[in-house]
Amino acid sequence: MTGLTTTYNGFSVENVSLVDQDDQPLSGSEVDMDTRFSIVYEGIENYTLSNDKAMPGLSLQVTDADGNYILNAEDLFADNSDGFSAEDASVLRGTVTVGNPMKSGEKYHCKMRVFDKNNAEAEIVSELDFTVK
Numbered sequence: 001m002t003g004l005t006t007t008y009n010g011f012s013v014e015n016v017s018l019v020d021q022d023d024q025p026l027s028g029s030e031v032d033m034d035t036r037f038s039i040v041y042e043g044i045e046n047y048t049l050s051n052d053k054a055m056p057g058l059s060l061q062v063t064d065a066d067g068n069y070i071l072n073a074e075d076l077f078a079d080n081s082d083g084f085s086a087e088d089a090s091v092l093r094g095t096v097t098v099g100n101p102m103k104s105g106e107k108y109h110c111k112m113r114v115f116d117k118n119n120a121e122a123e124i125v126s127e128l129d130f131t132v133k
Contacts, residue, residue, distance in 0.1 A: 003029045003129055004039070010122030011114070014043025018128065029130045031098050038095040039112045039126050045090065048118035053083030055117035060094040063109045070102060098132055107131050 006016045018026045021036040031037055047054035057078075062071040076094070083089075094112040102108060109129050116122035 001028055002026050004126060006124065006126040008124040010046060010116065010119060011124050012045045013041050013124055016041055016126060029128065030133050031130050032133050033102070033104055034099050036095050036097050038093050039128070040091070040093045041114060041124060042091050044092060044114065044124070046122065047086055047089060047116055048122070049086060050083065050118050054086050054089035055083045056089050056092060057115045057117050058092060058094055059113045059115070060096070061111045062096055065107050070108065071096065102132050104132050
């Protein structure tokens with residue numbers, strides 16, 4: 001119903017969900033202005049560990065209909081050089097705030113990518129086209 005698509009390579013993931021700011025599942029691809037939505041990955045496995053630590057990266061991008069970036073975060077974990085336990089890295093979330101400069105009635109494209117900094121081939125990629133109400 002939401003149009004969320006997810007592909008993955010090198011990882012396994014138990015559940016991928018699209019939720020609103022109250023962690024309730026979204027039922028469509030329309031989102032209200034001045035709200036948030038998140039893509040949540042649960043049960044991520046198969047990190048390549050270094051010193052028993054997972055080193056996930058997470059990129060999050062939103063583009064308008066012309067392909068212009070509204071949001072372009074290349075790695076939201078760039079400041080974390082210590083890594084995470086495999087258990088802590090098994091649940092990851094990317095959140096998009098729907099607001100200015102987005103406009104009501106306009107369509108946007110969201111792409112979220114989780115990658116393993118210890119294994120360049122491992123990634124999970126989710127994409128979603130959404131309309132702001």
